[in-house]
Amino acid sequence: MSKGTSLHVQFMKKILVVGSTCVDIILKLDHLPVTGEDLHPKSQTMALGGCACNVAHVLLYSGSQFTFISPVGGGIYGSFVKDALTAHGFPIPVYLPEKENGCCYCLVEASGERTFLSLHGVEYTFQKEWMEPYRMEDYAMAYLCGLEVEEPTGEALVEYFEKEPGPQLFFAPGPRGIRLSGNRLNRILALSPVLHINEQEALELGGRDSVADSAAALFQITGSPVIVTLGERGAYCRESAEVSYLVPGIPSQVVDTIGAGDAHIGAVLASLQKGKSLYDSIAAANRVAAAVVSQEGAILPEDSFLFREG
Template identity: 60%
Template structure:
């Protein structure tokens, strides 16, 4: 299989650990605060690099304090900066992590969530087999540019992770994304919201009727349910995490593992099993980036 195109954001995650989410006017004292690279596309690309998955990472990096931090961190990791837009500010994401590991995101968007078609001129679509995109980029005003790019290159299969704001993608953009017949990668709650169903198997069927392509639904510790393009369906058991620190980046690392496997022609069912193992490892560490020595698989 040809390499993948990973298109989307690299931002700064400001991770704030708190006992619980504050109520209005409540004064809380965080237990810690750290900064790390984040962003859905970065998380996907990062795990693909660790696993040797062939891909090109297209992520605009802006200016300002956060843009400079992103550029410096990418350089230190040996990751090329494909697009630099220093005249526009980079945003950040405040990640509120409760004592139980659950997270809430407050995203301040900058240039990292935007897309311009001319950025892709050095990268010829015929050299790639699949393109990963996230709903946050589609929701932006420049999301229409990304949709048009994908429409103009129908030879690219699309892997779409609409995310928790997927149902809020307006102006017909969500419908146009679904018309691209994408592989869907979603969690259980997202599946219910997008389909209007209350059972993940029924949700997968309803979404398959729209996309006529594979639907992958992550179910936390229960595992992952998959309804393939050919209508084969199965539940791949989860890998229990010994200690859940936080769930930041778990879904991104899951699809990143699947894409890495697909670029190496590993069957989807086996790829999902690997992805479950990686996601379990990710929730056992702080933040979204799994240290290389803790990667539980080799492919």
């Protein structure tokens, strides 16, 4: 099934990704601890992570044309990030070794569900001068995460996108999106972003009792498509005032859900850049997200068949 898209993007232009790269410290647990409990994790691993970094890897392995702006700091986590990004072929346009890079403690329960404890460092900050080498007219789409907007420098980030119109903004507010100051959230929504949210985020941001009603309410605010990920059930999209649909999910054995949403929006962006419809882009993203949750960590192997599929 293929549906037309209400998005009007110039497919030959690049994608701009602004956001964090950190170290994911993944702890496998039977269950989350309660106060005073003594647990023994099944395992601990370290991996490259951060929402924007996870998105950028999907774009990289999909052969997309994009620019990735992610500040990298110092300390033990900064050294890990710098080495890993370099090994993966990413340039590091913003290197601030005098400031600490942060990490994310990913607590993964037996069900595969994850809980994050994020220690934010320089990777969540933003400075307008970092963007001076890049012209917004070169980009068709831009990705933005709510975690960066929440930080003190998030004010400068919002101002940047307000003053540099051009690309279609894709905004992933995340589970803390509802906690953004009303002013910042409303200013982002005024930029008519495509919203990429999960079911709980949709209900909280849309203020309705169902995903469909919440997505419709959010569409009335932004005038742009609203994509709601639903796990194994797939994804719901309010594409326009007249068009909405459910894109079926792909069954998978869940190992952990780290980075599934990031991979999903990355695949949507990559597919749209290749000229696919929004429906087909979401279908491709469902396949990528299903593959991510069936493995440990947020980043698929570069030689994954999903990327060769386009």
